[in-house]
Amino acid sequence: MIFRAVEDTDLIRQASRGSVESYNLLVSRWEKRVYNYLLRVTGNREDALDLAQDVFLKAYQNLRKLDDPGRFAPWLYRIAHNEAYSLFRKRKPEVDAENVEPEATDTGIAVGGTSVFPIELSLAVASALERLSPDQREAVVLKIYQGFKFEEMADILSCPVSTVKSRLYSALQLLKAELAPISPRGVS
């Protein structure tokens, strides 16, 4: 574990009292994770960057509403989730946001330049993720890539834990079927 001289909770308290420096430090700690979450949810780098900026702006403006600084991460991701789905609704207002498919993406192509895995596996994973429903994909991103607990995911997604588990396990089932034929090549 990396020792941090100043904990996130301290930075949050200072930032909520108006310390811009503290908030900038907090942003620097979280921006990559939030950006990658948004990238995998939206499948578009430009959107992900724009949304990340909006997320941190909204978080700053509402920081005093965060009662428990220890719950900063789920709170921040909930803002990110809402921003992403707000974008989906703007783009395709006639379609229910729950059923919106992300745009075509090259997420996997630029990744893996330094990866120890074969590029084909990265492409296959990106492709398999794209075939999931947005809800399933988001559940995978939050659990596998971001490491949230089920209860935190339920907070972020505003749904019961049972729904979270259902989405995640159906997604893992599909991914297992998609990736099983090729994953042994890339994974020892």
Add this chain to the structure above:
Amino acid sequence: MSCSPFDLRDYYLKELTDPQQRQMEAHIKDCPACREELDQLRLTQAALFSLRDEEIPQRIAFVSDPVFQPSRARRWWTAFWGSSGRLGFASAAMLSAALLFSALTRTASPAPVAGLSSAEIDRRIQQAVYSSEARQTAKTTQLVHDLAQRADSEHNLRLVAEDEARFAKEQQFAMEKSMGAVTNPASN
């Protein structure tokens, strides 16, 4: 999966309590089907991890502009307490306000005593001043007199001392002279 006491996926994702985790570990040791299922989950997760996080293409440039700060009142309050100059100015302003308030609300000086005209008051004040001056003059005269007396007595003492010294000297001279005549008669 139905053979395990808890959901194997919950176990794999570390969502069980510690006792439940231990119970599952014991079960998995003796259950080849669960071990195989667990391997599938591991392979799927490993394949997903082939998709690495991307670096954010542009650091989030954030909140050097005060407009992003929580609220105008909050910004003012923070800036106020952060500036010693403003704090000093505020202290001076408060002191001035207190003096002004005191001046405005202080009760008026007491009215002249009934029955005394202002001429009579002036006369009495003059009288008091004269008597005070007279006391001071008398005291000063007494002091000067005492000092002069003291100087005279010191002078007299000094004269007496000088006379005594001169007389003692003459006595001694006379004695030496008479003794010289006795012990050395041939010297004449």
